[in-house]
Amino acid sequence: MTLIIDCHGHYTTAPEAHSLWREEQKAAFKDGRDPPPYPDISDDEIRRTIEENQLRLVRERGADLTIFSPRASAMAHHVGDQTVSAEWARHCNNLIYRVTQLFPDSFVGVCMLPQSPEADLAASVAELERCVTQLGFVGCNLNPDPGGGHFKLPPLTDRYWYPIYEKMVELDVPAMIHVSGSCNPGLHATGAFYIAADTIAFMQLIEGDLFADFPTLRFIIPHGGGAVPYHWGRYRGLADMLKKPDLAGHVMNNVYFDTCVYHQPGIDLLADVIETKNILFGSEMVGAVRGIDPQTGHYFDDTKRYVDALAITAEQRHAIYEGNARRVFPRLDTLLKEKGL
Ligand SMILES: [Zn+2]
Numbered sequence: 658m659t660l661i662i663d664c665h666g667h668y669t670t671a672p673e674a675h676s677l678w679r680e681e682q683k684a685a686f687k688d689g690r691d692p693p694p695y696p697d698i699s700d701d702e703i704r705r706t707i708e709e710n711q712l713r714l715v716r717e718r719g720a721d722l723t724i725f726s727p728r729a730s731a732m733a734h735h736v737g738d739q740t741v742s743a744e745w746a747r748h749c750n751n752l753i754y755r756v757t758q759l760f761p762d763s764f765v766g767v768c769m770l771p772q773s774p775e776a777d778l779a780a781s782v783a784e785l786e787r788c789v790t791q792l793g794f795v796g797c798n799l800n801p802d803p804g805g806g807h808f809k810l811p812p813l814t815d816r817y818w819y820p821i822y823e824k825m826v827e828l829d830v831p832a833m834i835h836v837s838g839s840c841n842p843g844l845h846a847t848g849a850f851y852i853a854a855d856t857i858a859f860m861q862l863i864e865g866d867l868f869a870d871f872p873t874l875r876f877i878i879p880h881g882g883g884a885v886p887y888h889w890g891r892y893r894g895l896a897d898m899l900k901k902p903d904l905a906g907h908v909m910n911n912v913y914f915d916t917c918v919y920h921q922p923g924i925d926l927l928a929d930v931i932e933t934k935n936i937l938f939g940s941e942m943v944g945a946v947r948g949i950d951p952q953t954g955h956y957f958d959d960t961k962r963y964v965d966a967l968a969i970t971a972e973q974r975h976a977i978y979e980g981n982a983r984r985v986f987p988r989l990d991t992l993l994k995e996k997g998l
Contacts (some may be wrong), residue, residue, distance in 0.1 A: 659975045660998060662959065662982040662989070663715070664898025665833065665879055665915050666723035666764075666937030668732035668753060670710040672702045673863060679731065679745060684739045690795040697749055705753055710943050712763060718961050720940070724986065725753055726798050730846055732805030732837035739776040746771035746784055753886045754792040762996075765989055766794040767833070770821070772803040774810070777817070782824045795988040797825070798830035799876075801858050806841030806850050813858055822871050831875035831913075831985050832856045847945040859912070862903070863896050869912045875911055875985050877937060880945075881923060885932045886996025905932075913985055914975070915939030916960045921948055921953075924963035933973045937981050938964060 664977050682692040704995040713724060727749035734742055741997040752766045757766045768788035770781035788794040799821065802808050811817050814835070825832060836854040837846075855878050868874060878885070887890060893904055901907050914931055917939045927936065939960065946957040955962055966975060983990040 659890055660722060660979045660993070661720040662938060662979055663720045663723045663940050663942075664877065664982050664986075665917055665941045666711060666725045667728045667730045667941065667944055668711075668749075668756065669901045669943050670822060671696050671749075674698050675679065675703075675748065676887060677779060678748070679851070680961070683736055686741050689922070690830075691753070694743070698752070698754070698839065700759060703752070704759055705775040707756055707760060708762075710884045712760065712769060714942055715763065718940075718959050720938075720961060723761070723764050724767050724795065724982070724989070725764040726833075727753055727769045729798065729835050731991075732769045732772075732798070732800065732840045733805065734745060734772040734800055735774055735805035735835055735840050739771065739773040739780055739856075741785065741847060742776075743771040743774040743780045750784065750788050750794070754788075754794075755792065762855060765986075765992065767796040768792075768794050769798050770800070772800050778821045782820050783958075785821065785824050785830070789830055789988070793992070794830075795986045795992070796830045797832050798835040800835050800836055801854055801861075802850075803832055803919075804840075805837065806839040806844040808857070812861035812865060814867040815860055819870075820876050822867075825875075826871055826873055829987050831877060833877040833915075835879060850966060851880055851945070852883045855880050856885055857886075858890065859883065859885045859892065861906070862908045862912060863892060863901060864899060866901075866907075877913045877915060877985065879915045879917055879939065879941065881916065881918035881927050882931070884998060885991075886927045890907040897971055909917075909953070910933055913937050913981065915941075916964055917941040917945075917958070918948065918963070919957040920950070921963050924960070924967065928967050928969060928977075929972075933976050934981060936977050936983060938978045 685692040753766045757764045762958040839846040942958045
């Protein structure tokens with residue numbers, strides 16, 4: 658039996674009161690006031706937003722478990738300052754925790770970090786520790802560009818990032834490299850910024866030597882790895898030109914791509930170019946593209962259909978759906994084993 662683990666889900670349908678509080682928080686920051694108290698949100702309200710959306714689709718499409726994190730586009734690390742970001746992250750992560758408590762068989766938590774463009778990573782380290790050790794989360798989303806589309810921070814291989822990597826290694830949790838909303842009018846969030854950031858992150862990892870310092874650090878580059886698999890020859894060639902080792906040893910013991918690619922030829926290419934051990938099933942639903950593909954009659958983001966249609970062995974499919982996720986998220990593996998799975 659294969660457990661179907663979707664490594665990439667966001668709470669895009671969070672209760673309205675949660676999102677309204679965020680608007681009040683932003684307005685308060687602008688006016689130099691303290692934000693109002695965070696609202697009471699009932700279990701029933703959370704249940705309703707999940708059952709009518711994510712859980713319904715998960716059941717219809719046949720996945721078992723979703724690794725679930727706060728809505729990525731709403732992380733908006735560029736808004737406010739460190740205090741604003743810390744409070745917002747705490748509420749978002751607590752809401753994810755409540756979902757995992759209400760639906761323990763269907764959702765496992767991954768946290769957002771309270772990054773802020775001008776701040777160091779101390780608050781992010783503290784929130785990661787809280788979420789993993791107190792809330793049972795199994796990973797985090799790390800934003801390589803918390804400025805929202807201007808890429809002003811140093812590359813992911815810079816020592817600026819080392820405190821969060823040290824904590825990730827200590828806790829044995831991976832990070833999904835995931836930007837948030839764009840405040841750059843030239844960058845559409847999900848169509849340009851997300852895919853560009855995925856690609857940029859991968860190239861930064863080629864140029865540096867991060868995994869020599871952190872041999873057990875693990876990153877998931879979502880959205881199928883951005884443009885990377887399609888341009889695999891370019892990146893292998895650049896590694897060669899830059900006198901870096903072969904990508905297999907230089908980055909691909911530590912980097913994984915998900916299957917959030919919304920058409921069959923894209924998934925075929927991913928599976929053809931990238932080794933099975935580096936591919937994790939993901940759909941990012943309910944998310945970036947919500948419509949039905951008129952060419953197939955199915956939802957664009959029903960990525961399980963594409964993975965099911967791949968010409969691969971049963972063993973490879975098992976790795977993509979379950980085995981790789983259990984390796985990349987050891988704390989998830991432990992949780993599943995505790996349940997006898
Ligand atoms: Zn996402």
